[in-house]
Amino acid sequence: MSATVSPLAPKSYPDMPVLRGVRMATAAAGIKYKNRTDVLLMVFDEPAAVAGVFTRSKCPSAPVDFCRANLPTGRARAVVVNSGNANAFTGVKGKAATDLTARSASDAVGCGMDEVYLASTGVIGEPLDATKFAGVLGDMHGSATGDFWLEAAKAIMTTDTYPKVATRTAEIGGVTVTINGIAKGAGMIAPDMATMLSFVATDADIAPAALQALLSEGVGPSFNSVTVDSDTSTSDTLLLFATGKAAADGQVKVESADDPQLSGFRAALNDLLKDLALQVVRDGEGARKMVEVTVTGAESDAAAKRIALSIANSPLVKTAVAGEDANWGRVVMAVGKSGEMADRDRLAIWFGDVRVAVNGERDPDYSEEATTAVMEKQDIVIRADIGLGHGTATVWTCDLTKEYVAINGDYRS
């Protein structure tokens, strides 16, 4: 955890309501440091439906492997999250550690090992001593409480400077349901998945297949549209749980993601996912500015997204933003290097509302003063219109500062 809170942190946190069917507790298991909260247990006293999205890394962590293997059952009773050690690239020891952790959790909670989900963040390559969980999970299960979301968000922080929480409500068939979510992530953030852990739960009664469809669709314009440093973690995990407790209020279980009754829920879920994803970017390591990059007029939406990510991941664009330098030439560079179709002479670029380039050259009305005023803001919007088609995409990133280098040049010690 960093000493200084990101200047982009939210000014206040929402009150996180209790969500029926979920209890949580944290503990200090001494994974890496003594007397530091480093384990979170989420308990569903009755089985919850579960959906998940994970890193696309070819070298995923052992917990990611473990979750992927359990996901087809669609049932969850417990989630164990630890910081301090990612249990990634730990070979057969890594699998032994996930098995032991799941065994400890299943003993503590009284469920099957295939109803346990695991997530770990921290250093890659260090063996995780999973025996440490056995001593704490039983007590945690006893003391777990529903009014614990902000504490849970704090417990999973690593280089984060603030906890990330969000809550929404929606109606399904006239019954009000709640969605709560927490996330962590600050570096090693790039799409597919945006590197982080996030756990979202709802009391809605939704079948696992429908839940998975909602989640897979929802990550596209949210977690898969944010990047801090283009580096993809081995551990990215986003899990969505539905406890089904709203059935007590008369909500009829939804079996299909295509059910029109889900429209409000889908919108609320997507909004919550975007909220959490942007909180992750706003806590990007060393970030001083938030950057929204929108590309329009590309050949396709996919092309627009690749161009937008080329801009958002460019060290030269990000350092220019850090320096409050309206260096739109670097945006041209990033469009040009994306590999997507672009025609220099149709390209137009805006910083905020100020059009700086059009028809392949500097805007005739270009004002250095106006663009500099945009760059001095905390939230910067960059837009590039490619002028070739109707593809659009928006992604979010932060600036690249000396603090990012400082944080990551000395992370392990």
Add this chain to the structure above:
Amino acid sequence: MSATVSPLAPKSYPDMPVLRGVRMATAAAGIKYKNRTDVLLMVFDEPAAVAGVFTRSKCPSAPVDFCRANLPTGRARAVVVNSGNANAFTGVKGKAATDLTARSASDAVGCGMDEVYLASTGVIGEPLDATKFAGVLGDMHGSATGDFWLEAAKAIMTTDTYPKVATRTAEIGGVTVTINGIAKGAGMIAPDMATMLSFVATDADIAPAALQALLSEGVGPSFNSVTVDSDTSTSDTLLLFATGKAAADGQVKVESADDPQLSGFRAALNDLLKDLALQVVRDGEGARKMVEVTVTGAESDAAAKRIALSIANSPLVKTAVAGEDANWGRVVMAVGKSGEMADRDRLAIWFGDVRVAVNGERDPDYSEEATTAVMEKQDIVIRADIGLGHGTATVWTCDLTKEYVAINGDYRS
């Protein structure tokens, strides 16, 4: 130009011999600053054969367009290079500027406009006032001299901290020929092309088509294998000229790149290109350490190169190197995010001669002390064996330091 010379700079410069058929001069044309050398003229009093390789940016600069259009003639009489303004993304004004510059050069040198080559670096998007060249090129043509290579290299520097020169000799059919080259580049450096300008000349007598084949082949393991920041310039230009003056010593003109007489020349050229490319990396903006990344055991050479570039472009790997942190977990991360086939449990990683990971986990003999000793060196070698096939590749990069952020957060001012 930076106040401090890169710690990775060569300790001495080679004596650059005069190369028959090439004369050079520099001048201060006031492109961006007054009284600063900012124009280089290279003159071939008799037409030289020419070959070129350029940026793959979809938004290339006007000079790149101009050179590409002239290249099919295969003949060069003059090269005009300026710093201070890239003449990129300057629309119709950009084309007018290249035409005017070429007109001034053809008047000064007495050649066709299609025998002129142009290259510009500096800020993107600012109109270039090409009328400034007309006043200086005539005098430059008069005063141009052959003993000027180091001065020429100095004249094309922008954020470079030292001039980049290299020279080699080779024999073709028993006749000794010389190859001289200069380069500039420090940031916005990524393959295809590694962002920079480089001008190489030989007195060998080689036909344009053969010259082009040699150059296209030679850039793969040299300029197209270096990266400073993954950002691809709009202006990358590498030109190779053959004056043919060695014909006076009896060298018979070589018409085909397949001619076995070229084997020594090819080796010398490739060695010179690699020398210049590595000098560019060693002057990477803010660089304190040079990093060689070798990938072996990949599915193919192309896959190996993509994995190597994923490692070399990772901000987290590069900041770890800056912090002298043997954080090999980030190398695992970079292998995993490359998108290429990889099997966690077959992966092995070395820092220098120290194997840090094998069989999907930390090396049983891992020594933090030994790896830290490697990281404290100025030149770091990282090797990853994927364990799947026979594909290999080597690329070069530098560390990512606070100085990179400082240089690029305030470049335009």
